[in-house]
Each structure stands twice: as structure tokens, then as C-alpha cells.
Amino acid sequence: VHILVGWSRSIVDDYHHGDLRSALVLAGMEVGRRGGVAALGVRDLTRAVGVSATAAYPHFASHRALILTISEAAQQEMSRRSILEAMTAAGSVASPTGQADARLRAFCLAYIGFAVAEPGWFELTCQAQKAPAHRDGRSSPPPHHLLLEALDALAAAGGWSLQQQIDAEWSCWSMAHGFALHATTGPLQSSPADRKSHLAHAVVNTLIAGLRSSQSNSHAGVL
Amino acid sequence: VHILVGWSRSIVDDYHHGDLRSALVLAGMEVGRRGGVAALGVRDLTRAVGVSATAAYPHFASHRALILTISEAAQQEMSRRSILEAMTAAGSVASPTGQADARLRAFCLAYIGFAVAEPGWFELTCQAQKAPAHRDGRSSPPPHHLLLEALDALAAAGGWSLQQQIDAEWSCWSMAHGFALHATTGPLQSSPADRKSHLAHAVVNTLIAGLRSSQSNSHAGVL
DNA sequence: TGTACATCAGTGAACGCGCGTTCACTGATGTAC
């Protein structure tokens, strides 16, 4: 049975001895949602949890390590709560080619949509970008795994080579990521929502049109 | 005639009374080239010029103002020294459509190439991204103006509507920007140069293929 | 049941640091008469 002990002077009462590590990550998500990475100081987070500044160090080797852990939590949030949902919702389409198209489109638009809806979390997301490890059996995968999955279907339907599929992977991620940054932090940041949405659709349309035609004339017109 | 006066104790001897403003911006470009935005503290830059920390304030209202000015200098560098050069070099192609293609391709690849070759400057570049102002007669235009110029030709050759051209603008910029970030700061940052180069070409090919086919079936397949 | 002891998650004072910015000032330069 948990009893509120004396040292807990903070408003955050849902933390008690024993799970400070998780509490810090949770606080990081809460604080970083508004405020981004800049708000994730060691002192900021320990303060938010209601604990002395030094209490973080038995759980995290350094400030950077704490940030990276929170970044991974943000990636989970993006994947599980936003992209995965959109992709499974896009599953109800007739033809297999149409379904593959729809799922890839859903990935890109959800990636962008998450960034626009949660710019703070999106910024966290960008902190820990590892080199992509291909299809290990990880549970609740980060965004990149979901992209690979969407492309698998498209590659099978279109008869792509492995090289073509890898290239496509980076086209999709670049387009979605670049647009997300423009809409979030860049020159589109104060555009109205419907303009952002229109451009997002246009941009993703161009991407998919390009992928579709890449199976016929790839490696043509090289500079 | 300039004489080395007593207060100039720094190694940077090419600064004398009267152009401290330019000297600070120049130092910012030098220091930011390695080190990025994080290295552009007020004290860092005044130290680099060999001047007291407070000397910057008659010339810049705040730290932020100083950074924005340096960012604009980096944009000039990117446009003039890298992109403009590549685009004019791509001018020698036969058909008008082929030339428009080549110039757009040159823009994207030069944008990415600059980011990879000068990641510090590229980071500076991203600091001051204003909303794009359409074709005013500015001398030595920032990257966005050069993109518009490249698209003008392509739109004329392809018979695009204005809306299609605006959409294309953001497709190009998103793709180039997203890939540049992946190659610079993101998951591709420690990939070998030839892999970056291969993927850059593949990604730009996909983009251009998408733009080419967008004139026929745009606004089709909307989600 | 009661005492002795190890464990372990936290405290809180302190370290050294560097930041952006303010303020009153100084000393060389150029101009007017």
C-alpha cells in the first residue's frame, strides 16, 4: 500500500518510490509536448516529477541519455497512436495494388499529420534517429518499420527489385520528413491548416506518381 | 591608412574600426561552418573578432538578430556559390523540356550537395526561413527563388496551371530538404558518400517522374 | 518477537561554468571658429 511520504512536495502525486525512471520519461513527454527538446533539462524534468535534481543520475548516465530515451518514447507515440492506426484504417480497399497505394499514402499523411498536430513530440522524434535496422521482430515498431511494411506490398504488386524498394524507402521518408518540417518549423508554419492539408496531399500525390512510374523507367535520365 | 591599434589583441587582424558589423557576420560564417548554430554565441563571435562581448550590441539588437543575419549570409552562400552555378551549368541541353528538367534536377542535387558538403552552413540556412515572397527583383536570390525560376520553365513546357506549379514547388523543396536532413543530421549521416549520392539521384528521379506525370492525372486518387 | 545490519532510492550543498545583457565609462577622431 502506498502512502504519500513527506519528501513528495510536488503536484505530481502519481509518482512514488520505485519507478522514477518511467516517471521521468513520462514527465519528458508531458513537458516536451509543449516546449520541444529545449524544455527537457535535467532540472526541468526532476522538478516536474517533484524530486531533487540529482535523483535522475542513478537512472540515466547523462542528460543526453535521458533525452534519447524520451525521444524513443515519442517515436512509439507517433507509430502506435498515429501512423499504425491510419494504415490499418486504409486496409479496406478492393484491388491489392490499390490497397498498397492507400497504405503508403496513409503512412505519409499520418507522418505529416502527427508532426503538424504535435510539433513538440515531432521534434523529440528527430533526436534519436538511428540507422534503420531491417525487419527485426520488434513489437510496436517505430515509423521506419511501418514504412518498410507498406513498401513491401507495393514492391510485390509492382515487381520491384530490392534496390528499387530501398530507393523508394528514402523517397518516401524524405518527402514526408521534409514537408513535415516545412509545415512545422519552416516557411509553412503559420499557414492555415487547410493550406497545409492541401499541399500535403499534393506532395504525397507527386511522390506516389513518381514511385509508380519508377518501375518502368528507373535509372533513365541520370545526370 | 590603417594602423594596428593597441586594443586589437586578436589573431584576426583584418578587422579595424568601422566595419564591426560585417566582421561579426564574417566570423559567424567561419565559426558556424564547423560548429553550426550552437557555436554562434555573442561571446564566441566577439571573441573571434577580438573585441569585447558588449561591442556587438550597437550593431545587433539581440543575439537572435545576429544569428538571423548570419543565417541570411549562409543562404546567400548556398544560392550563389552552389546552386546558381549548378543550374547555369545545366543550361546546355537540346530540347526546352529537357533543359527545364535538367535545371530542376540541378537545383535539387545542388541543394543536397551543399548540405552534405557544408552541414554547418546548411544548419545556419535553416534558421531564418521566411515565408516565400514571389519573384521580386532581388539580386542574388536565396534558394527558393532559384527553385521558382526552374519551375517556371517546366510549367511552361508542361502547360501547368498556377496551382500545379505551386504544388510542385513544395514537392521539390520538401524532397530536397528532407533528404538533405537525412543525409546530414539524420539516419544517413554516417553512410559513405557514394551511397548518399546514389540515393540522392534516386530520390530526385522519383520526384521528377512524379512531377512529369502530375500534369495528366493530378487531383486523381485523392484520399 | 526483537535486534543488527545491508540495501537502496533518494537528498541537498556545492562546483565550475558560461551565457545574454546593462551600465557608466574612455579615448581616439573629426569639425568649427
Add this chain to the structure above:
DNA sequence: TGTACATCAGTGAACGCGCGTTCACTGATGTAC
């Protein structure tokens, strides 16, 4: 030619701040006998 004065680009001491990290510590909890 020489003196008086305004201008102006700098100085340097100081302010308040908050950071990440270290260290020796404390006090509650669980276990052994």
C-alpha cells in the same frame, strides 16, 4: 595653427541566471538470526 567641443566605436566590470554534474550523506525498507 591651435583650442574647444561633439561624436562615436569601443571597453570592462557587473548583474542575475540556470545549467549539468559531483559528492558525502540520510532515512526508510527488507532480511537474517
